[in-house]
Amino acid sequence: MHSFTQYTPTRIVFGKETEKQTGQLAKQCGASRVFVVYGGGSVVRSGLLDRVTASLEEAGLTYKALGGVKPNPRLSFARQAVEMSKEFGSDFVLAVGGGSVIDTAKAVAHGTANPDTDIWDFWSRKKTVEKSMPVGVVLTLAAAGSETSDSAVLTNEETQIKRGLSTDFNRPAFAVMNPELTYTLPKYQVGCGIVDIMMHTLDRYFTPTENNELTDEIAEGLLRTVIRNGAAAIKDSHDYNAMSEIMWAGSLSHNGLTGLGAEKDFAVHQLGHELSAKFDIAHGASLSAVWGAWAQYVYQEKPQRFVQYAERVWGIEEKDCSKAAEEAIKKTVAYFASLDMPTCFSEAEEIGIKTEEELKKMADGCSYGGTRSIGSFKVCDKDDIFEIYKLANK
Amino acid sequence: MHSFTQYTPTRIVFGKETEKQTGQLAKQCGASRVFVVYGGGSVVRSGLLDRVTASLEEAGLTYKALGGVKPNPRLSFARQAVEMSKEFGSDFVLAVGGGSVIDTAKAVAHGTANPDTDIWDFWSRKKTVEKSMPVGVVLTLAAAGSETSDSAVLTNEETQIKRGLSTDFNRPAFAVMNPELTYTLPKYQVGCGIVDIMMHTLDRYFTPTENNELTDEIAEGLLRTVIRNGAAAIKDSHDYNAMSEIMWAGSLSHNGLTGLGAEKDFAVHQLGHELSAKFDIAHGASLSAVWGAWAQYVYQEKPQRFVQYAERVWGIEEKDCSKAAEEAIKKTVAYFASLDMPTCFSEAEEIGIKTEEELKKMADGCSYGGTRSIGSFKVCDKDDIFEIYKLANK
Known part of the structure; x- marks a missing residue:
């Protein structure tokens, strides 16, 4: 057995209806202004986004939501989300979705916490992430494992380059995992x-x-x-x-x-x-x-x-x-x-x-x-x- | 599968000579004054305690060490350790040992952070732990799992009652695990x-x-x-x-x-x-x-x-x-x-x-x-x- 380090700080909240706890969980992480990221319309149509934002409101948190993350998440979208998050003054990022949404949320957290750095600098190894913001997850797709992993992948569409970034700052603070949310996939x-x-x-x-x-x-x-x-x-x-x-x-x-x-x-x-x-x-x-x-x-x-x-x-x-x-x-x-x-x-x-x-x-x-x-x-x-x-x- | 929550924030640092990282790890947790708890003389005789305290010093940390934890750790000893820790003004507790030492360290952390509460009130369920101090571990015995668990056991010798306490505040901040330290058991x-x-x-x-x-x-x-x-x-x-x-x-x-x-x-x-x-x-x-x-x-x-x-x-x-x-x-x-x-x-x-x-x-x-x-x-x-x-x- 080789030497290793392991750090998995993500609080897992697993089971039916657990998304109702989202607001309280974010609050326990010190959130007050939550930037919510999601993908296509399914989380809107299913009513999940409403349930989640209602839970944020119940916990007394302010939020701003941005949809539109695509599979193989794009750098351009993430950059745009960072700008919106900075403008909103968010102190917490919430991903409602699967791996692409979570990876985008991680990028938003790094970008917001490092307002003078272009996020691609982190993915292209020009700079090291030394601070970030907490990310919470409401998982809708079992696949990427990004809800607990230390990695996040972005694709730079201009150069057709897809890069992963591994850092402890990519570990989400919590992950709400309700298997029923994956029924309609x-x-x-x-x-x-x-x-x-x-x-x-x-x-x-x-x-x-x-x-x-x-x-x-x-x-x-x-x-x-x-x-x-x-x-x-x-x-x-x-x-x-x-x-x-x-x-x-x-x-x-x-x-x-x-x-x-x-x-x-x-x-x-x-x-x-x-x-x-x-x-x-x-x-x-x-x-x-x-x-x-x-x-x-x-x-x-x-x-x-x-x-x-x-x-x-x-x-x-x-x-x-x-x-x-x-x-x-x-x-x-x-x-x-x-x-x-x-x-x-x-x-x-x-x-x-x-x-x-x-x-x-x-x-x-x-x-x-x-x-x-x-x-x-x-x-x-x-x-x-x-x-x-x-x-x-x- | 029933619903569950899981929270394992302990940073695991596993392998040979990892005890040399103790000081840096404590520092990363914000430690400045470290209260070190250990058991019998073996950690002294083996030179481990010296290596660990040298690592604390190298990281610029002040420490006070207390030995004497017994198997089936005693409430009376833990109470005494709490008093010493409060007097020292510690902001971090380091356990160098096995389960009994770690459980005692957890008690010291709770007692120091809650100076007006008798620690047995936590173990006898009279009070709930609502704040504590970070605990680090240098493990010398594979057994109790206390280096990652949310539990700690104390024995009240007066009443011959042994009680476990489970709380997220019992999860150590880090655990240094060098299998070679268990060779001489x-x-x-x-x-x-x-x-x-x-x-x-x-x-x-x-x-x-x-x-x-x-x-x-x-x-x-x-x-x-x-x-x-x-x-x-x-x-x-x-x-x-x-x-x-x-x-x-x-x-x-x-x-x-x-x-x-x-x-x-x-x-x-x-x-x-x-x-x-x-x-x-x-x-x-x-x-x-x-x-x-x-x-x-x-x-x-x-x-x-x-x-x-x-x-x-x-x-x-x-x-x-x-x-x-x-x-x-x-x-x-x-x-x-x-x-x-x-x-x-x-x-x-x-x-x-x-x-x-x-x-x-x-x-x-x-x-x-x-x-x-x-x-x-x-x-x-x-x-x-x-x-x-x-x-x-x-």
């Missing part, structure tokens, strides 16, 4: 969420680190739980138990727990970010479209790890190492397909089959022009990335 | 720690709540990890991997994670507290001495739960429900015995065989004079408690 979004949740653990689980038993056990248990309940949730998004398991798994999968003490990989996330930035494909779909190709390309690096995955997560009893690994990859890819998620480029209508020239360009983007490699299970440089994209290009 | 303490860690999860796992898959998976994975690594640790307390797994499991086993979404039981802890208060037996030993009797007495209440435990934790493949449950109980008790822990009263030299009159008195004490029942898997009143003590009295 389209099947596609449920599927994307399940893939995203699995990937936050898979991208930690496939690690060069050995002898990390408790973390492995938790990761494997989480994957089994998501696989079982994902199959139920995709059939019936009103299954409270299934949606609860997935929602809680979403938070634990990206708060750090499933990778503590081990080197992280996260190559698949990087491969997917490039696809999202270029083709505006949903995050979960970008990951399922490339995971099988990645796994196929890297598993020989340390097949024993894939054998453990095969045995413990999929119950595969196969003595031959390579066969067990390949069987586990096949099962994982088939599971993604059962969720109607794309498992290669042709199955993702936003991407489609690419020319070799295009694939090279993508590998160039993902490797920051050949200046970085990705992953740790197998360290992948620009050429490796090109090979993986080629395998996914079917 | 006597075998008996390692054994007590392993039992205590298992029991924090077992007392959550045996619940009347059903359909709680992720929490079950985590609980079962943690138990398997502790059982495997406990066997290694008891053979060689210098096994870094084994001691690491146990140390991290100790924190996760009592920070709430392994019981979220389910009703807790904790009957065995209550049964054990009575033994510790009356006979001053170590906490872990008090639990192993009574768990088998408790399990035997309650398992028919819901044998299916014990079958799941048998299958998933002990790998028992037995179709007959009662046989599987009894086999799992037998294996658990045998495991405690393999750690040289007592599994009944005669094996605990502090207790020994009791008369029926004495057992009745103990049941009276444990049920607060028949005014409360304990547990939820099976709700046990004074008569049930008497029956369980009778079963353990061999």
Whole structure:
């Protein structure tokens, strides 16, 4: 087990009708002027936004709400939200939505607390976040884990660059998690969420680190739980138990727990970010479209790890190492397909089959022009990335 | 899954030589005058106390240190420490030790922050903790989980009453966890720690709540990890991997994670507290001495739960429900015995065989004079408690 630090200060309030506590929770965090961020019209149509703002009012808090966050949240929108938040004089940011809304809220908090800094400076590593404002979350989508994670992703549309930022200041102060709020999600979004949740653990689980038993056990248990309940949730998004398991798994999968003490990989996330930035494909779909190709390309690096995955997560009893690994990859890819998620480029209508020239360009983007490699299970440089994209290009 | 809240703000700093960061960590919490609490002479002899106080000095902090905390920490000592801390004007309390030291530090923090209140008023539920001071931990013993938990236990020697107090104010600000600091523990303490860690999860796992898959998976994975690594640790307390797994499991086993979404039981802890208060037996030993009797007495209440435990934790493949449950109980008790822990009263030299009159008195004490029942898997009143003590009295 490697040394690690873990800091998960987010107060989780999980269960039915918990959104009614939002105002009190914000007040306990010292909020007085709350800047509320949300996405499309569904939180308005469902009445959730009204319930949440009523709860803020009941707690005696003033608020200003801004809707319009898009998936793969845009820098331009976040910048605009920062300006509005500064003008409003907010001291607290509340996200009502999923990962994109939460990530935007984090950006607004950093931008408001650092009025003289352009937020992209934080995401492009020009500056370090040294202060911010508290962020609260009312979660409507189990997927990104941003409600507990230390990360936030923004896409700079001008340059088509998508970047993640990790800092303790990204940890929300509280997260209200009512699984019923996810009942009305389209099947596609449920599927994307399940893939995203699995990937936050898979991208930690496939690690060069050995002898990390408790973390492995938790990761494997989480994957089994998501696989079982994902199959139920995709059939019936009103299954409270299934949606609860997935929602809680979403938070634990990206708060750090499933990778503590081990080197992280996260190559698949990087491969997917490039696809999202270029083709505006949903995050979960970008990951399922490339995971099988990645796994196929890297598993020989340390097949024993894939054998453990095969045995413990999929119950595969196969003595031959390579066969067990390949069987586990096949099962994982088939599971993604059962969720109607794309498992290669042709199955993702936003991407489609690419020319070799295009694939090279993508590998160039993902490797920051050949200046970085990705992953740790197998360290992948620009050429490796090109090979993986080629395998996914079917 | 039931509704739940979870709040685990403790910053975990895990790995070799992490105690050197203590001063900086305290400083980041706003400390200037640190009241240091520790137990016996081992932290002095090993040089740990010097390393920690040097780190405080390096960070520019003033400190005052008080040793002498005993296992099953005493109210009288805690009261005395509170007075010293108030006199010193401390704004931060640092525990260097295990559960008893940490629980004492929590009491000192509450007492110092509430100078006009006798701390026992908090433990006896006369008053509610509404403010406190931050507590930091340098952990030297994996067992109680107090480094992340919201609870603290004190024993009132005058009345022989042992009481736990749960409040968010009991969550430490940080915990420095270096597994090497546990290398020199006597075998008996390692054994007590392993039992205590298992029991924090077992007392959550045996619940009347059903359909709680992720929490079950985590609980079962943690138990398997502790059982495997406990066997290694008891053979060689210098096994870094084994001691690491146990140390991290100790924190996760009592920070709430392994019981979220389910009703807790904790009957065995209550049964054990009575033994510790009356006979001053170590906490872990008090639990192993009574768990088998408790399990035997309650398992028919819901044998299916014990079958799941048998299958998933002990790998028992037995179709007959009662046989599987009894086999799992037998294996658990045998495991405690393999750690040289007592599994009944005669094996605990502090207790020994009791008369029926004495057992009745103990049941009276444990049920607060028949005014409360304990547990939820099976709700046990004074008569049930008497029956369980009778079963353990061999």
